[in-house]
Amino acid sequence: xxxxxxxxxxxxxKFDRAASSQLPLAPRYNIAPGQEVLVVxxxxxxxxxxxxxxxxxxxxxxxxxxxxxxxxETLEEKPSFTESFLRRRCLIPADGFFEWTGxxxxxxxxxxxxxxxxxxxxxxxWDEWQRNGKSIxxxxxxxxxxxxxLTGIHDRMPxxxxxxxxxxxLREETEPGQLREVLVPYAPSEMKSFPVSAQVNYAQLDxxxxxxxxxxxxxxxxxxxx
Numbered sequence: 001x002x003x004x005x006x007x008x009x010x011x012x013x014k015f016d017r018a019a020s021s022q023l024p025l026a027p028r029y030n031i032a033p034g035q036e037v038l039v040v041x042x043x044x045x046x047x048x049x050x051x052x053x054x055x056x057x058x059x060x061x062x063x064x065x066x067x068x069x070x071x072x073e074t075l076e077e078k079p080s081f082t083e084s085f086l087r088r089r090c091l092i093p094a095d096g097f098f099e100w101t102g103x104x105x106x107x108x109x110x111x112x113x114x115x116x117x118x119x120x121x122x123x124x125x126w127d128e129w130q131r132n133g134k135s136i137x138x139x140x141x142x143x144x145x146x147x148x149x150l151t152g153i154h155d156r157m158p159x160x161x162x163x164x165x166x167x168x169x170l171r172e173e174t175e176p177g178q179l180r181e182v183l184v185p186y187a188p189s190e191m192k193s194f195p196v197s198a199q200v201n202y203a204q205l206d207x208x209x210x211x212x213x214x215x216x217x218x219x220x221x222x223x224x225x226x
Contacts (some may be wrong), residue, residue: 063109
């Protein structure tokens with residue numbers, strides 16, 4: 001799964017600024033489920049930037065309970081994701097993400113990023129839920145099997161798209177078979193990782209130090225607080 005990520009350089013996001021409302025582009029170091037995230041969509045050939053809730057609530061759901069991740073292998077099988085996969089795809093900008101290794105409450109977080117530490121996009125889907133006058137527009141990050149860098153840390157990783165794959169993913173007329181082809185593990189040779197502070201377990205904290213390397217040591221006995 002992908003349960004936390006960072007976007008330290010939101011100014012690098014590519015979208016049609018003339019077609020988008022202005023959104024705050026402050027650095028984020030510990031983005032957690034339930035929070036608003038920046039999302040890029042495409043309409044009439046123009047890329048638009050908006051803010052959606054991280055945790056996709058299907059339009060037909062009786063309760064506003066969201067899915068933070070969607071497995072690439074079952075997108076066309078799960079009713080929660082099928083229509084969004086076919087009609088409501090998006091990019092979720094990031095420049096790093098966290099995964100944990102270990103068992104129980106003593107888990108060590110690691111930060112994963114591109115070798116050049118640049119911004120990239122997760123493959124995402126979105127939906128709009130409406131009930132009793134309330135509307136929630138939300139999104140989920142698509143995950144796939146881990147590459148060699150993630151193996152041993154976690155059995156899933158978020159789908160990171162190349163610039164070419166971003167265009168394929170957003171294009172409205174892209175066929176399902178072409179979409180499936182881009183939902184693959186990112187090349188491990190183009191990534192790097194290191195252990196970080198267990199402070200990332202606390203969703204209310206959002207500080208630059210959370211993406212700085214630390215020496216491996218015993219992790220405080222605390223669980224993740226989303």
